[in-house]
Amino acid sequence: MRRTGPSTGISKLATGIPGFDFVALGGLPAGRSTLVAGATGCGKTVFSAQFLAGGIEDQGTPGIFVTLEDRPVAIRENMAGFGWDVEEWEERGRWGFVDVSPALDVDELVVGDFDLDALLARIRHAVDELGAERVAIDSVDVLFSRFEDTRRVRRELFRMTRLLDDMGMTSVITAEAPPGGDDVTRHGIEEYVSDNVVVLRNRLSQSVRQRTLEVLKFRGTDHQKGEFPFTIRADVGFVVVPLTGLELEHPSTEERISTGIQGLDEMCGGGLLRTSNVLLSGATGTGKSLAALFTSTTPIRVGQSGGLEADISATMDTILTIRYAELEGSVQRGILVLKMRGSGHAKELRRLSIDNHGIHIGEPLSGITGILAGIAVRDD
Amino acid sequence: MFGGSCRKQRCPGSARTSDASVGFEEDVLQGDTTIVMTLFVSGQTTNSGRAIANLRSICERELAGRYELEIVDVTQEPAVAEERKILATPALIKELPPPLRRIVGDLSDRESVLLGLELSPEYSRSGQSENGERG
Numbered sequence: 001m002r003r004t005g006p007s008t009g010i011s012k013l014a015t016g017i018p019g020f021d022f023v024a025l026g027g028l029p030a031g032r033s034t035l036v037a038g039a040t041g042c043g044k045t046v047f048s049a050q051f052l053a054g055g056i057e058d059q060g061t062p063g064i065f066v067t068l069e070d071r072p073v074a075i076r077e078n079m080a081g082f083g084w085d086v087e088e089w090e091e092r093g094r095w096g097f098v099d100v101s102p103a104l105d106v107d108e109l110v111v112g113d114f115d116l117d118a119l120l121a122r123i124r125h126a127v128d129e130l131g132a133e134r135v136a137i138d139s140v141d142v143l144f145s146r147f148e149d150t151r152r153v154r155r156e157l158f159r160m161t162r163l164l165d166d167m168g169m170t171s172v173i174t175a176e177a178p179p180g181g182d183d184v185t186r187h188g189i190e191e192y193v194s195d196n197v198v199v200l201r202n203r204l205s206q207s208v209r210q211r212t213l214e215v216l217k218f219r220g221t222d223h224q225k226g227e228f229p230f231t232i233r234a235d236v237g238f239v240v241v242p243l244t245g246l247e248l249e250h251p252s253t254e255e256r257i258s259t260g261i262q263g264l265d266e267m268c269g270g271g272l273l274r275t276s277n278v279l280l281s282g283a284t285g286t287g288k289s290l291a292a293l294f295t296s297t298t299p300i301r302v303g304q305s306g307g308l309e310a311d312i313s314a315t316m317d318t319i320l321t322i323r324y325a326e327l328e329g330s331v332q333r334g335i336l337v338l339k340m341r342g343s344g345h346a347k348e349l350r351r352l353s354i355d356n357h358g359i360h361i362g363e364p365l366s367g368i369t370g371i372l373a374g375i376a377v378r379d380d
Numbered sequence: 381m382f383g384g385s386c387r388k389q390r391c392p393g394s395a396r397t398s399d400a401s402v403g404f405e406e407d408v409l410q411g412d413t414t415i416v417m418t419l420f421v422s423g424q425t426t427n428s429g430r431a432i433a434n435l436r437s438i439c440e441r442e443l444a445g446r447y448e449l450e451i452v453d454v455t456q457e458p459a460v461a462e463e464r465k466i467l468a469t470p471a472l473i474k475e476l477p478p479p480l481r482r483i484v485g486d487l488s489d490r491e492s493v494l495l496g497l498e499l500s501p502e503y504s505r506s507g508q509s510e511n512g513e514r515g
Contacts, residue, residue, distance in 0.1 A: 100467055109496040112430070112485035117422035118454040118466040125458035147468070147484075 010221040013134075013170045016054020017047065019240030023224045024215055029196050032219075033161045033171035037185045038200030043211070043232050044174035046082075047200070048136035049075060050237045051172045053084050055134045056094045063134035064126045066098040066119075068142040082237040096126045102142070110147065116156040120163050127167055135164055139174040144187050157193050184216065195219030201227065213240050263361020264320075267337050267346035272318060276341065282322030317341040322352060334365050415447040415497065416476035422469040423455045430486035431470035438493055474498075 012026030021027045028034050028051075038044045052063030067075060075097070076086045089095035100119065127135065137160075143153045164171045173194060175185040184199060197216040202209065212227035230240040256271035265271045272278060319338040324331055333352040337345040351362035419435060421428035432451070439447050454461040454469055464473070474481040474497050483496040 098462065099465065103465060107479070108482045108484060109492065110484050111492045111496065112434075112488035113427050114468045114470065114485045115422065115425065115427060116468055117425065118420060118461045118469045118471065121422065121454045121458040122462045122466075125462065 010219075012221065014054070014058070015051050016058045017050050017238050017240065018236065019228070019230070019242050020213070020238070022242045023213065023228050023240055024218070025222050025224060028170055028172070029218055029221055030170050031165065031168050032196055033164050033169075033173050033194050034196035034198060034218075035185070035189065035194040036172055036174045036198045036200065037177040037189075038174075039177050039202060042177075042200040042202050043230070043238060044200060045070065045075070045078070045138050046232055046238050048138050048172040048174050049079055049084075050082075052095060052134050052136050053079070053237075056089055060094075061134065062094045062096070062130040062132040063136065064096045064098060064123065064130065064132045066100060066123060066135065066137040068100045068137070069102075069139055071101045072097040072099055081234060083235060084237075093130050096130050096132065098122050098126050100142075102146075108146075110149075114147075114152070116143075116153075116160065119156075120160060123160070124163065124167065127169065133168070133170065135169045135171040137171065137173045139176060140189065140193075141176045141186060150187065154187075154189070154193075157189065161193055200230075261359050261361060263350065264335070264359070267335075267350060267361065268318070268340060269343040269345050273340075273342050276317035278318040278320065279316040280320050280322070332365065335361065413446065413477060415443055415474065415499070416449075417447065417497075418450045418452060418464075418473045418475060420452050420454055420461065420464070420466045420469055420471040420473070423453060425469075427470055427486045428453075430488060431472070434487040434490070434493070435472065438487070438490055442494065442499060472496075 010032070011030045012021075012024065012028065013030040014021045014027040015024075036044050036047055049065060052065055055061040055063050065072075065075065070078075079086045086095055090097070098119075123135065126132070140157055143157070144150060147153050161171070161173070175187070175189045175193075177184055177199065178186050184197060196218050199214045199216050201212045201214070203212070204210075211230050211232075213230045214227045215223040215225075217223075224242070228240050228242055230238060232238055255274040256265075257274055258265050258271045259268070316339070318340045320335060321338045322333060322335050324333060333354070334349040335352040336349045337347075348364040351365050353360045353362055419431065421431060435449075439449065452460055454466060468484045470484070470486055472483040472487060472493075474483075481496055481498065483493060487493050
C-alpha cells in the first residue's frame with residue numbers, strides 16, 4: 001500500500017515493521033533508497049531483513065538481500081528465531097541472496113582502477129530473476145575496509161543507489177555509525193549516498209539501555225521528528241514504540257476513582273480517572289512506598305526521580321511528583337500534580353505529611369521555588 | 381572471443397572485443413607450469429579494455445605458451461559472477477597452480493601483477509630463453 005505525500009508526490013511504501021510506518025508517516029520513500037545507520041548490534045540487519053519480510057508476507061512481493069557481512073546461513077538462522085522461514089521463501093522465489101560475504105581463503109590484491117560493476121550486475125540479475133521490488137544491502141562499510149580507495153568506493157556506492165532507483169527498487173542500505181552519536185556514519189556516507197536517513201541508537205542512560213530510532217530526514221516527504229524507543233523481540237522482531245501517537249483503544253471516561261487520600265482527590269479534580277495510568281515519582285524516601293495506601297483499583301507505576309519522567313512522560317496520563325524540601329532546618333514533603341490528561345487539577349504544590357494514620361495533604365507550599373529539583377528556596 | 385580458438389565452454393560475447401586482441405588467448409601446449417586464469421570484465425568499460433590489453437601484454441611477454449585464460453563478461457553472465465563471488469571488476473583470478481589468487485583492477489602495474497600471480501622475473505626470463513622468444 002502506498003500513500004502519497006501531500007505536497008511532493010513521493011509516495012511511501014509500508015514496511016510492515018510494527019510502529020515504524022507510523023513514525024515514518026506511511027513507510028519508506030517508495031522507489032528510493034534509505035540509509036539505516038547504527039552502531040554494531042543496533043539492529044540494522046534485523047531491520048533490513050524485516051523490511052524484506054514485510055514485503056513478502058504483507059504484499060507478496062519478492063526481495064533481494066545483499067549480504068556483505070553475515071553469511072546467508074547466519075541470516076537464515078537469525079530470521080528463523082523471529083519466526084521467518086527464509087529458506088522456504090527462497091524455494092518459492094520470494095527471497096534471494098546476493099552473497100558478498102567475505103571469503104577468507106582468497107588473497108586479494110588491487111592493481112589499478114576498478115569498479116563494482118560485478119556487484120551491480122549481480123544485484124540486477126537477482127532482482128530480474130525474482131521480480132523483486134525491495135532490496136536490502138547490509139552493510140556497506142565492508143567495502144571501505146576491503147578497498148582502501150575511499151573515493152572510489154563512494155563513487156561506486158552512488159552508482160549503486162542510482163541503479164536501484166532506476167530499477168524502481170525501494171531499498172534499505174545499512175551502514176555503521178560510530179559510538180558517540182556525533183557522526184551519522186563512520187565514512188560520511190549519509191552525505192552522498194542517500195537523501196533518506198534513519199538512525200538507530202543504543203545508549204546507556206542511568207543504568208538503563210535505551211534503543212531508539214529516529215528518522216533523520218526524508219527528501220521531499222514527511223516523517224515524525226525525534227527519537228522513538230524500539231525493541232527487538234524474539235517472536236516479532238523489530239518493534240518501534242511510537243509514544244506520542246498511541247492509538248488509544250479505550251474510550252475516554254469521566255468515571256473517577258478515589259486515591260484514598262481526600263486532599264489528593266481534590267488536587268486531581270475529584271479523583272483519578274478510570275482507565276488512566278498514573279506515575280508517582282519522587283526521590284528515595286519521599287513516600288512512594290505508601291502508594292499502597294491508595295485503593296487497590298488504582299493502577300500506579302512507581303518510579304525513581306529524574307530521567308524516568310522525561311523518558312516516559314508522554315505515555316502517562318497522570319503524573320504525581322513528590323519531593324523533599326529542606327526548609328529552615330526541617331524536612332518537608334511536597335506533592336504536585338505535574339500533569340493530568342483529561343481533567344482539571346490543582347496547579348500548586350501541596351504539603352505532604354505522613355503519620356500513623358496515613359498520608360495527609362496539607363496547605364500549599366507557596367513562596368518556595370526549587371522544590372521540583374529537590375532544593376527549596378524561599379521566595380523572599 | 382579474440383578470434384582465436386577457445387577450448388572452454390563459456391566464451392564471452394564477441395561484440396566486446398577489438399581486432400587488436402586477436403590471437404591473444406592461447407591454449408597451453410607445453411611447459412611444466414601452466415598458469416590457469418580467469419579474467420572477469422564488465423562490458424566495454426575503459427577499465428575492462430585496459431585490463432585486457434595489459435594482461436595480453438604480460439601473457440605474451442612473460443607467459444608465452446604457458447597459460448590458459450578464460451574471459452568472462454559479468455554483464456553477459458551475471459550468474460557466473462554470482463557463482464564465483466566476483467565483486468569488483470576487472471578481476472583476474474589465478475586458478476592454477478594453487479594457491480588461488482585474486483587481482484582486482486585494470487592491471488596497469490606489470491610488476492604488481494606478476495607478483496600477484498607469483499611469477500618472479502626469474503620465471504619469465506627462463507621462459508624466454510627456453511622458447512627463444514622475446515615478447
